[in-house]
Structure formats: C-alpha cells, structure tokens
Amino acid sequence: KQEVTQIPAALSVPEGENLVLNCSFTDSAIYNLQWFRQDPGKGLTSLLLIQSSQREQTSGRLNASLDKSSGRSTLYIAASQPGDSATYLCAVAGVNSGGYQKVTFGTGTKLQVIP
Amino acid sequence: AAGVIQSPRHLIKEKRETATLKCYPIPRHDTVYWYQQGPGQDPQFLISFYEKMQSDKGSIPDRFSAQQFSDYHSELNMSSLELGDSALYFCASSLRGMRGTSYEQYFGPGTRLTVT
Numbered sequence: 001k002q003e004v005t006q007i008p009a010a011l012s013v014p015e016g017e018n019l020v021l022n023c024s025f026t027d028s029a030i031y032n033l034q035w036f037r038q039d040p041g042k043g044l045t046s047l048l049l050i051q052s053s054q055r056e057q058t059s060g061r062l063n064a065s066l067d068k069s070s071g072r073s074t075l076y077i078a079a080s081q082p083g084d085s086a087t088y089l090c091a092v093a094g095v096n097s098g099g100y101q102k103v104t105f106g107t108g109t110k111l112q113v114i115p
Numbered sequence: 116a117a118g119v120i121q122s123p124r125h126l127i128k129e130k131r132e133t134a135t136l137k138c139y140p141i142p143r144h145d146t147v148y149w150y151q152q153g154p155g156q157d158p159q160f161l162i163s164f165y166e167k168m169q170s171d172k173g174s175i176p177d178r179f180s181a182q183q184f185s186d187y188h189s190e191l192n193m194s195s196l197e198l199g200d201s202a203l204y205f206c207a208s209s210l211r212g213m214r215g216t217s218y219e220q221y222f223g224p225g226t227r228l229t230v231t
Contacts, residue, residue, distance in 0.1 A: 034219070043224040044158075044205065089157060095221075096171045101209075103148070103220060105157040 002027045002094045004106035012112040013080055021075040021109045023090035028068050031093040031101050035064050035075050038087045038108075047088075048075070080113045087111070117141055120221035127229045128196050136191040140208030146170065147189040148220060149181060150205040152174050158205055164189055165211050184220045196230045203227050 003026045013019050016037045035047040048057045048064040050073070054107070056065040063076040073090055096102040120139040128134050140147050146165045150158040151174075160173035164183035175181075178196075183189045187208075193200060204227075207220040 032219070036222075041203075041227070043203075044222045046222070049219050099219075100172065101218060102163075102171055103160065103207075105150075105159075107195075109159055 002102075002104040003094060004090060004092050004104050006088075006090060006106040006109045008109060009107065010110040010112075012114060014114050015080060015082060017080050017113075018076070018078050019080055019111070021077070021088050021090075021111070023073040023075070023092075023106050025071045025073075025092045025094075025104075025106075027094055028071050029095055030068060031095070033064075033066055033073050033093070034091045034103075035062075035073075036089045036091060038089060040087075044089070077111075080111075082113045082115045084114050085111055119206055119221055121204075121206050121223040121226050122158075123226060124224065125227050125229075127231065129231055130196055130198060132196050132230075134193045134196060134228060136193070136204055136228070138189045138191070138206030138223060139209075140187050140189075140206075141221055144208035144210055144221070145187060146211045147183055147187065147210045148207040148209075149175075149189070149191050150207065152201070152205065152225075153199075153201040161191070170211075193228075198230050201230045217218060 007022045034049045036044040050066045061078040090106040093101045117231045148163040150160040152158040159176040164169045167183045203225045204221045205225045209220045
C-alpha cells in the first residue's frame with residue numbers, strides 16, 4: 001500500500017525567503033506526482049504535475065523535482081510571499097490492482113509566510 | 116476552460132438523514148473519482164467509476180453508494196448520516212487512457228457536508 005509523507009507538517013518563514021517542501025512515497029511504481037495548494041476550507045488548486053519520466057517541472061516561482069527511485073519529490077518556492085500561505089499537498093498516482101491509476105495524498109505541509 | 120462541477124457546494128443535514136452529492140466531469144472525461152477530506156486531514160479516496168462501471172474502491176463506508184450515469188455525471192449517496200461524515204467531498208475527473216498510462220485528475224471545488 002502506497003504511503004505518502006510530507007515533511008515538515010508546518011512551516012513558518014519570513015516573506016522573501018526561499019523554501020523547500022518535501023514529499024516521500026513508499027512505492028516507486030508511480031505514474032505521476034502532483035502538487036496541490038489548498039486554502040483553509042477551500043478546494044484543491046493544482047500547481048504542478050510531474051510525469052514519472054520527468055525530473056522536474058517549473059511554473060513561475062515554483063519548481064518541483066521528482067526522484068522516483070528514492071521515492072522523493074520536493075517543491076521549491078522562491079521569494080515567498082504572504083499570499084503563498086496555505087497547505088501544500090503532494091499526490092502520488094500509483095497503480096491499482098487493475099493496472100490503472102490510483103491517487104494517494106500526502107499528509108500536507110501547512111505554510112505560513114510572515115510579512 | 117470547463118472544470119469539474121459539484122453540487123451542492125454546501126449541505127447541512129441532521130444525523131440519520133440521507134444526502135446526495137453530484138459531480139459533473141469535464142466534457143469528454145470518462146472517469147470520475149470521489150474523495151473525502153475530514154477536518155485537518157488529507158483527502159482519502161472513496162470510489163471511482165469508468166464508463167458507468169466501478170473501477171476502484173477505497174475506504175467508502177457501506178452506508179455510502181455511488182454510481183455514474185450515461186452522461187458521465189456521478190452521484191454519491193450517503194445514508195444514515197453520522198457526525199463523523201462531516202467533511203469536504205471532492206470529485207475529480209480524468210480521461211482513462213490506455214491501461215498503464217498516466218493521466219491528470221482534475222478536481223472540483225468540493226461539497227462541504229455538515230452533519231448536526
């Protein structure tokens with residue numbers, strides 16, 4: 001059974017800092033890994049999707065990397081802003097018994113960027 | 116671009132009542148997934164459907180049932196509601212693609228169910 005862990009569980013940084021969020025998974029047989037942002041009580045906003053064959057994806061100030069063999073992904077946020085404050089979830093798309101995709105979410109990292 | 120639509124967005128029910136949540140996938144998407152996210156928890160997979168057939172099952176209680184209709188929309192039926200069913204329920208859709216291929220799931224805004 002796939003298990004997805006995110007470290008740290010919570011992070012508080014001053015505005016302008018660069019930061020790294022970590023995601024680890026136990027089963028490296030994955031199709032893709034996706035990073036989401038979730039504001040309190042709100043839905044999931046997709047940030048980046050990395051296919052298993054890719055090493056990284058970039059979007060604006062965000063960069064996500066994937067090391068499938070070691071079961072790790074990192075989300076790098078450059079020049080953090082107060083508006084980045086949210087919970088960040090990684091979601092790993094593995095394989096179900098039928099050979100099709102099944103998504104397992106990580107435990108989340110709650111980020112607070114202090115002005 | 117069209118997104119996944121969920122209705123209602125908010126729902127308040129009393130214990131032992133029933134609730135029906137609806138999900139309308141992105142046009143041409145043939146697969147629907149349901150997730151439950153309790154307060155302070157990560158989303159947990161409940162069930163998925165492809166072409167009106169159940170394709171996978173997660174931690175869905177026996178009190179819940181779901182189906183996918185010919186127009187690909189899906190409904191999650193919840194009976195004998197309990198206080199612990201209060202959560203945010205997400206629906207996602209995707210193209211199923213070929214077996215062994217990777218595809219992105221697109222998430223709806225969620226339905227917040229409160230059981231009192």
